[in-house]
Amino acid sequence: MIHEIAPHRLINGFRTDRKAKQGDKVFVFAGMTCLVKIEDGNIILPTVSMLGAGEYIYLFAVDDTCYYRAAPPVVKAPEGFEFMKIQDVRKSGAGPSYMMFALYTAYHIDKWYKDSVYCGRCGSQTVHSEKERAMVCPVCGNTIYPRINPAVIVGIRNGDKILVTKYANRPNVPYYALVAGFAEIGETLEETVAREVGEEVGLKVKNITYYKSQPWGTAADMLAGFFCEVDGDDTIRMDDGELKIAKWVTADEIELQPDDFSLTNEMMKAFKSRQQ
Numbered sequence: 001m002i003h004e005i006a007p008h009r010l011i012n013g014f015r016t017d018r019k020a021k022q023g024d025k026v027f028v029f030a031g032m033t034c035l036v037k038i039e040d041g042n043i044i045l046p047t048v049s050m051l052g053a054g055e056y057i058y059l060f061a062v063d064d065t066c067y068y069r070a071a072p073p074v075v076k077a078p079e080g081f082e083f084m085k086i087q088d089v090r091k092s093g094a095g096p097s098y099m100m101f102a103l104y105t106a107y108h109i110d111k112w113y114k115d116s117v118y119c120g121r122c123g124s125q126t127v128h129s130e131k132e133r134a135m136v137c138p139v140c141g142n143t144i145y146p147r148i149n150p151a152v153i154v155g156i157r158n159g160d161k162i163l164v165t166k167y168a169n170r171p172n173v174p175y176y177a178l179v180a181g182f183a184e185i186g187e188t189l190e191e192t193v194a195r196e197v198g199e200e201v202g203l204k205v206k207n208i209t210y211y212k213s214q215p216w217g218t219a220a221d222m223l224a225g226f227f228c229e230v231d232g233d234d235t236i237r238m239d240d241g242e243l244k245i246a247k248w249v250t251a252d253e254i255e256l257q258p259d260d261f262s263l264t265n266e267m268m269k270a271f272k273s274r275q276q
Helices: 086-092 097-115 189-201 263-272
Strands: 025-027 033-039 042-044 056-062 065-070 082-085 149-158 161-167 179-182 205-216 221-230 243-250
Touching: 025 097, 033 086, 033 097, 042 097, 056 097, 065 097, 082 086, 086 097, 097 205, 149 189, 149 205, 149 263, 161 189, 161 263, 179 189, 189 205, 189 221, 189 243, 205 263, 221 263
Parallel strands: 025 065, 149 221
Antiparallel strands: 033 042, 033 082, 056 065, 149 161, 149 179, 161 243, 205 221
8 A cells, every 4th residue: 555665664753953955855736736757767856956945844754865845836847847646646657656655645734734824713824833743823822733534445245246336526537446435523433434335325234344544645534444244235226426336346356456555456455365
């Protein structure tokens, strides 16, 4: 999965004492695009020295390399660099794999910074905390921490079959997914599983069992994977506002996604290999 970058290690503790150096790597985002260069199959980021003077905010380190966020605007892209859609960077197959995880994680933090410029309580402009990764309102004292959205991925088993889906709002995504959705206020994750299955495909489930979790930065998610079994009637009643396909398939019929980044693909692979 995308976060499995060993032997490399993400060091995500916030450091208020770290100032950007000329050779440090910088993430620059504009919407869902990132300033990168793909060279010899590698994802290359601009450095502080390439971008010049500006405001640089420490994000994290991978091993001994520090990464920063360049606060907008960036006046001019260095030669050879371009703003690429994050999804296109993923589809390119460029690496190393830890750079894709760094990109997803950096996007998560960058979007939170952009969404936290003003206090949601009183509307005043926020300032950076001097002790932790947080934005603080100097007027009312409201402290805003990075947002993480809990969500579930659900592998619904029916004997030797599993239920796969395709989303209605993703017409250009050719591969299959699993039932998924966000946790609501007051729900346990297991209750989220049961509700989302009922809403999306009209089934009841039992024996809900936790599998694995995964951070997914482009949606600010913390995904929790569960397997479960259909309980009673296995007739699919699909929510066609949410899905365009929902069907039972055998392990041999499962078509895996083209890369190994997602928890969804990991769970389908586990079922396909009869590990679940």
